[in-house]
Amino acid sequence: MIQRISVLTRYFSKSMLFSLSGVLYLLLTLAFWFLVFNPQQQTPDEAYYQLIIGGFGAAMAFLVALSMAARANTAEHYPIMVRLQSRVEMVTAVLASSLLLTLFYQLVLALLALVNGPDLTLGHILELPPLWLAPMLVAAVLALHASDFITIGWSRIYVFGVLAILLFGQGLQNDSLASLSTSLSRYALNQGWIGISTRLESYATTLNLTDGNVVSRLFGFVFWPFQAMAEAITNGYFTANQALAPAILLLYATVLFLLAVDLFANKDLEFTE
């Protein structure tokens, strides 16, 4: 299994790196470096370096994984699929090759950004792998779900629908939800549904009296690791809780990857010709 995955990972990485899209991604990396880490401008600090390159890695991982999945989803891979003992091997190879290439582009950016860049201590350098890898992995697995390679029927709509609802919920304020609840309460009263109306009104009152944005925090809980990591980088140190954030992101990635594998294992392979 390891041999097959490594053979496929090498094959996919090589074919993408020397393709037109591979070259375009390299140019994109260079353009990004020139715009964000222009060596003729002021020297960026460590936090900026860590955050920007980490964000670049996540965005690049999404793009590269999407391209890699499209590349894997072609009819020339039918004979390869027949040779594999499990379809997991193919998904793993696509993910691994996407991460490898993203790491390459990220490394190019990270090294270039050191020209007139911050002086990184050994401590900072050791912080980089978990900080950069975890969001990159989540982004790459999400990209797999967005691709035709993995998706079955409406699966990508469900995955990204849930994500959209969580993002929308995170933006909800207590007062807007309270006002919605009051409107619904009035409507229920007009319909003669006294019980429902009373409950909704009471809910609206509770929301108005509650300190802070409970709803927003409830939905935003899922995004906490991203916030925690950004805060820790900005502050320059990790609290005990914040140190768990990369591990939680890896857990998200694992769950999403297992879902992707399950979808791929159960789909009819109709690769593009």
Add this chain to the structure above:
Amino acid sequence: MIEIRNVNKQFFSIRALDNITLNIQKGEVVGLLGPNGAGKTTLFKLIAGLLHPDNGQIRPMNGRWPTIGYKPDRLLFPNRLRISEYLAMMASLSGAQAEDRERAVFNALVQVDLVSHADKRIGDCSKGMRQRLGLAQALMGNPTLLLLDEPSNGLDPNGQVEMQNLIKKLHEAGKTVVISSHQLDEITAVCTQLVILNNGKLHYQNSMVEALTISPHTLIQADRDLSEIADIVRAQHPEIQVQGSHIQLRGEAMQLRREILALLLQSQYDVLHVEQKHVTLAEIYAKAVR
């Protein structure tokens, strides 16, 4: 080797396979015939595990899946790779260790006569070379079951004969082969089992020997059109057919060969040819897909 039971497969409103039941026995060369859209490629993909059946089962007879080599009908390969690189990759995926890989690639290249083109990029290969490459990659790892979807398509006559010889060799080596083709001569030459699909349904299934030896007939060819005596000839037996200058005797009517020949000579016809014939694959096919 593989048991296919009541398999159905539908793509949107199109029923690609309709209640197919079929056994692929170890060591057989199964010829899959049928017009375009009959469901042959779908059946290949189901056996190869690329598609899942909507209903029914495809399972190994001895409980263990055979190793499969698959040559799809479309000759699509990674164009940037060289032939040897691609085959080395397929050998690795088939479990060949580094020290065996080169030998496995060389053997496959020899078998399909591509040794002199080993370093050629796949993108630069002709259709015939791609066809050979398709077979070579299917042979990698010495699989027990070979699924060859139209293996001779695009090959020149010599290449077709070589392909037939290769399939015969694979059969002699005990491989199980499922082959689809529109070339009836090829199917007749290499297959031991015959399966005919049409509109997703199984229309015919028999061993090749039985298929070709049933309903023998005698064919008599006269020197000119037989319409003058056609009714007299037909009146001898219901299984006598007269068409143009030919008379065909089937079943018990074959016993009347001497009488019919005598009748022709009496009526001033010359007999050009008399032949004892069996049904042809073309006739079986035409009847099955009618």
